[in-house]
Amino acid sequence: MFLSSTSFAADFPVQKVGNSPWGEHDEIGRLNMMTPESRTGIMTRTDASKVYDLAVEYFVGMPSWQAAGDPHYQFWMTHTPRGAVVDNVLNMGHEVNRHVSYSGSAFSMYSHTGTHIDMFSHFGLDGKIYNHFSADQYLGDKGWQRSGAETVPPIIARGVLLDLPRAKGVNMLPDNYRVTPNDIKTVLASQNIELQKGDVVLIRTGRMQNFDNASTYMNNSPGLGMDAAIYLAEEANAMIIGADNLSFEAFPSEVSGNYVPVHTYLLTQMGVPILELVDLESLAHDQIYEFAFVAASLKLRGADAAPMRPIAFPIRK
Structure with missing residues (x-):
């Protein structure tokens, strides 16, 4: 049974452009959480005998975002x-x-096609992106001069899969379902796992099962709600948050005057990159909930997103 996810949480704080704790020149936000020690620590615990590919294939007719006039693949x-x-x-x-x-x-293709990472130049507030870089000063004809996709370092971190459908005993979350903090806490308990500061948190809605049918995959997608985003960013201190759907967040918006409040909260206010269209089906099938997440994106200078090929190495038991 699902509780209704259509009622909106009341009175979210007004979103403001975030200041980076890593200094006024910082362009990568929470990706600074990675250190030589953290990368070494997770890789020394892995079992490389099996590798999970978390990227989707690119093909003509694949699901992609066209509502704003962006090009198909x-x-x-x-x-x-x-x-x-x-x-x-x-x-x-x-x-x-x-x-x-x-x-x-x-x-x-549009830069937000297939498995990709959203960087902070994707969305902003009042003409500025994360860490107060303004479009007037830093956006030229050849893209952003700050926080472009070329700034994304290779990512090596602890990854955690939150398999919500399995925890709820369903094949897929319902259309337009809005993921809540209680959903996240319930799935963590069912998987006997805890989130740690600096994790890459990947949310499975089950939507990837429809990836070969663009209209079914894209329409009325379940996604993250504001309360869940706040929980993952502020209480769990996630470094990156991703999901297997295209929209990432659930619609309609919970915040008046902002049609993508989850995106602007994470990208613009908190400095948390977003991963979209991550294929989590193989991890879910094998019930791999903790792993080393290893990925690199294309270094597209000035771009607000870039394709990414993430892979996962299970943690040795």
């Missing part, structure tokens, strides 16, 4: 073996082109 061949023979673009001649088969391809 597109893929096309720029060279094919037969085309090389016909066009002879490299002037190699008929016989060479028939002998050497040449294939080439290209793709284009």
Whole structure:
């Protein structure tokens, strides 16, 4: 049984741009929580005999965000073996082109397509992003000059899976379900695990089971509520928070005058990066709830997000 998730929590504090405790020039927020000691500590506990790939595949027709007019993922061949023979673009001649088969391809997409990390330049408040970098001063024709995707360091940290459907005895959270702090506490108890400062917390809604059907995957997605975001950021001190859905947060908004309050709270106020479209199905199937999370994103200079290929190494028992 699910309690109604449509009632809104009252009177959230007004969101303000956050100051980084790592100084006025800091661009990576809580990613500063990683240290040589923390990275070494988690990696020395891992079992590398099995690796879990947490990234989705990219394909034409995949789920992606178009509501604001952003482009779909597109893929096309720029060279094919037969085309090389016909066009002879490299002037190699008929016989060479028939002998050497040449294939080439290209793709284009919105930066928030597939498994990716949202950085602080994705959303802001009153013209400023996290740590008070203003669009007027730092956003040029070639992207953000502060907190762009190129600033994201390789991530090695303790990862924790919160498998909400399993804890609730369902296959998938219902449409538009809003995850609460009590949901998180319940799943932690059921998995016999505790969150630690600096964790990468990954929330499974079960939505990834519909990934091959874009409309079913995207419409009316369950997601994180404001109270749960506050709990994970302020009480659990998570370093990164991610989920298996595209919207990350639940809609409609709980905050008047802000259509993405969870995003602006985490990214702009607290300096917590967000991961979206993380494939958690294999971890959930094997009931792997604690692991080493290892990932790196493309260093797209000035971008507000970047594709990421995360992997997980289970903790030795």
